[in-house]
Every structure is written in C-alpha cells, then in structure tokens.
Amino acid sequence: MNYIGSKYSILSYIDEVIEDFVPQKKDMTFCDIFAGTGVVSKYFKEKGYNIITNDIQYFSYVLLKGLIENSDELKFERLYKKKIDPFIYLNGLNGKKGFIYKNYSPKGTYKKKFKRQYFTDDNARKIDAIRMKIEKWKKKKLINENEYFYLLSCLIEASDKVANTASVYEAFLKDIKKSAYKPIELKPLDLIFKNKKYTIYNEDSKSLIKKIKGDILYLDPPYNTRKYDTNYHILETIALYDNPKIKGLAGTRDEDCKKSNYCLKNKAKAEFEDLIKNAKFKYILLSYNDEGIININDIENIMKKYGKYKRYEKKHKRFKSDNNRTYKKDYTIEYIHCLEKTNI
Numbered sequence: 363m364n365y366i367g368s369k370y371s372i373l374s375y376i377d378e379v380i381e382d383f384v385p386q387k388k389d390m391t392f393c394d395i396f397a398g399t400g401v402v403s404k405y406f407k408e409k410g411y412n413i414i415t416n417d418i419q420y421f422s423y424v425l426l427k428g429l430i431e432n433s434d435e436l437k438f439e440r441l442y443k444k445k446i447d448p449f450i451y452l453n454g455l456n457g458k459k460g461f462i463y464k465n466y467s468p469k470g471t472y473k474k475k476f477k478r479q480y481f482t483d484d485n486a487r488k489i490d491a492i493r494m495k496i497e498k499w500k501k502k503k504l505i506n507e508n509e510y511f512y513l514l515s516c517l518i519e520a521s522d523k524v525a526n527t528a529s530v531y532e533a534f535l536k537d538i539k540k541s542a543y544k545p546i547e548l549k550p551l552d553l554i555f556k557n558k559k560y561t562i563y564n565e566d567s568k569s570l571i572k573k574i575k576g577d578i579l580y581l582d583p584p585y586n587t588r589k590y591d592t593n594y595h596i597l598e599t600i601a602l603y604d605n606p607k608i609k610g611l612a613g614t615r616d617e618d619c620k621k622s623n624y625c626l627k628n629k630a631k632a633e634f635e636d637l638i639k640n641a642k643f644k645y646i647l648l649s650y651n652d653e654g655i656i657n658i659n660d661i662e663n664i665m666k667k668y669g670k671y672k673r674y675e676k677k678h679k680r681f682k683s684d685n686n687r688t689y690k691k692d693y694t695i696e697y698i699h700c701l702e703k704t705n706i
C-alpha cells in the first residue's frame with residue numbers, strides 16, 4: 363500500500379540504526395506504536411523480536427491483527443469441511459449494492475448531491491459482497507478470529523489496489539484510471555511464521571504508553587498536518603463496515619475521535635514529550651523528517667532530559683501522494699532521533 367509516511371523504503375536504515383545504537387540481546391520486545399501499514403512491525407517480526415504494535419486507525423489494526431498476530435498457518439478448516447475455498451468463493455461472489463456501492467461508485471451516487479467515483483460500480487458492489495460474506499462467516503462461526511482478520515486484511519489490500527485515487531482518499535480522480543478498471547481480486551497475503559509474542563492494540567498512543575513496556579520503542583508519528591483519518595477514510599469504513607454518517611464531496615467519516623494531536627502545530631510538541639516521559643522502554647527511536655511540525659532542536663532538548671541522545675540522518679526520496687502539490691525539493695532528510703532512557 364502506498365501509505366503517507368510509510369517506512370517501507372528505509373527499513374534497512376532503521377535496522378542499521380538499531381544495530382548501532384542498541385546493544386543486542388536475546389528475546390527483545392520491539393514496539394511499533396504508530397504502525398500504519400505494519401511494514402516496520404513485519405520487518406522486526408521477521409528478525410525474531412517479540413512485537414507490540416498499535417495504531418489509532420481501525421483498518422490499520424485489522425492489517426496488524428491479520429499479518430502480525432497471525433503466526434501459524436491458517437487452515438480455514440470449517441470452510442473446507444463444507445468444500446469452500448475462501449479465496450475462490452469470495453472472488454466468485456456476485457456484487458451487492460451495499461454502503462460502498464451506494465456512496466463511492468458512479469451509479470450508486472448519480473442521483474445524490476455528491477457524485478463520487480472512488481471505485482467502478484462493479485468493484486464497489488464486489489467489495490460490499492465480500493465484506494458482507496466475511497462478516498456472515500464470522501457470525502456463523504465458519505471462520506475463527508484469526509481467519510476473520512486475515513481475510514479482512516486481504517480485502518483492504520485488494521480494495522486499495524483498485525481505488526480510483528492518487529493513492530489517498532481525500533479525493534477521487536476525474537477519470538477512471540487504468541488500475542481502477544481492473545476487477546478486484548482477493549489474494550492471499552504472505553504471513554511470517556515465528557514463535558514469539560505478538561500483541562496488537564487499537565488505541566491512542568497517549569493512553570497506551572502507560573500500559574506497556576519493552577526494550578525498543580519505535581515512534582513514527584504523523585509529522586505534518588495531513589490527517590490519516592481523512593486520507594484513508596474509505597479503508598476505515600471497509601474495515602469497520604459500520605454505515606457511518608459521511609460528509610462532503612470526499613464522503614469522509616463525520617467523526618473527530620481519531621484526530622491526531624501530532625498533526626496540530628500547537629499540540630504536537632507537548633504530546634511528544636508526554637510520550638517520552640511515560641515510556642517504559644530503555645531505547646526509544648523517533649523517525650521524523652526535516653519538514654516535521656516539531657522543531658529538531660525541540661526534539662533533541664526533550665529527549666536529552668530523559669537520558670543519552672544521538673541523532674542519525676539520511677536523504678530520502680519524497681512521498682508523492684498527489685500530483686497537484688508542488689515541492690521545493692524532491693527529497694527530505696529522514697532523521698532517526700535516539701534516546702537511551704536512564705530513569706524508567
């Protein structure tokens with residue numbers, strides 16, 4: 363998934379920093395408290411860490427439950443007993459006119475005040491049909507919780523691939539792009555099989571930090587005013603499937619509970635200090651670039667209050683989520699601020 367602030371392309375850099383900054387020992391716990399797509403959690407799961415992972419968005423939680431928590435082969439025994447292969451069955455379903463079709467497809471919205479084309483009519487109907495079937499299987503106990511979250515993860519990934527956007531959902535494209543015309547196809551996503559402890563949360567970092575402890579805390583909060591709840595609102599609705607009240611041309615969810623203080627200029631710094639203060643982790647790493655809301659000197663001064671500080675930096679190609687934005691340079695400097703906390 364092409365996610366704002368994804369660390370997919372700098373995973374090995376994060377790894378190098380950890381190798382350099384953190385004395386390695388056996389059975390360490392790595393916490394990814396702003397996990398987004400979960401690529402960082404996945405990388406460190408593969409490396410054999412115990413993982414605590416979290417995000418305030420529910421669709422991200424679904425991905426984390428599906429791809430990080432699942433660490434054994436999924437057998438779908440109850441479905442196979444009925445001679446149902448989940449992927450063949452779901453991909454073969456006829457479409458249904460549900461919430462996604464009625465609110466985010468051209469035919470579904472043509473009589474409405476706001477006409478939207480986030481998905482083709484066929485793909486929107488198919489997303490609805492698949493989402494409803496997964497829920498029904500769960501209700502009828504034909505799939506267990508692990509299988510449920512895994513199938514939902516596959517649906518989120520598949521829906522994102524056929525979305526008619528410039529990768530974020532704050533707007534749809536005027537013309538249907540080539541990839542959006544392709545029929546949606548649910549594909550099994552790769553799982554990593556390891557025998558460690560995986561704990562998944564869907565909470566605000568501010569409250570969660572008081573309940574958890576471990577060795578390495580990796581922080582990758584939003585660094586600018588672009589909000590994740592509005593940029594990924596349709597994935598959130600596919601995950602929750604809760605018939606939300608929506609508003610405006612983009613059809614965003616009409617709710618405030620997932621607004622992040624890290625996106626607010628007057629709140630980000632205090633929010634960050636609170637997190638550092640309450641963290642019960644010896645090693646804390648913050649990914650933040652040179653265009654972030656919190657000033658680099660403020661980050662350093664806050665971290666220094668709590669222990670030994672070191673900073674690493676690397677040039678990083680810019681994330682281009684939409685074509686209308688113009689930027690002064692096509693790279694950013696990606697800092698990793700590190701703290702060895704003395705009083706935990």
Ligand SMILES: C[S@@+](CC[C@H](N)C(=O)[O-])C[C@H]1O[C@@H](n2cnc3c(N)ncnc32)[C@H](O)[C@@H]1O
Pocket residue numbers: 365366367368369370395396397398399400401402416417418419422565566567568582583584585590591621622623624
């Ligand atoms: C920069 S992105 C993380 C990207 C992630 N590392 C990746 O590679 O996919 C920041 C994430 O923080 C989440 N977030 C924002 N505020 C939060 C909060 N207060 N508590 C927990 N998660 C939050 C957002 O939903 C978003 O997924």
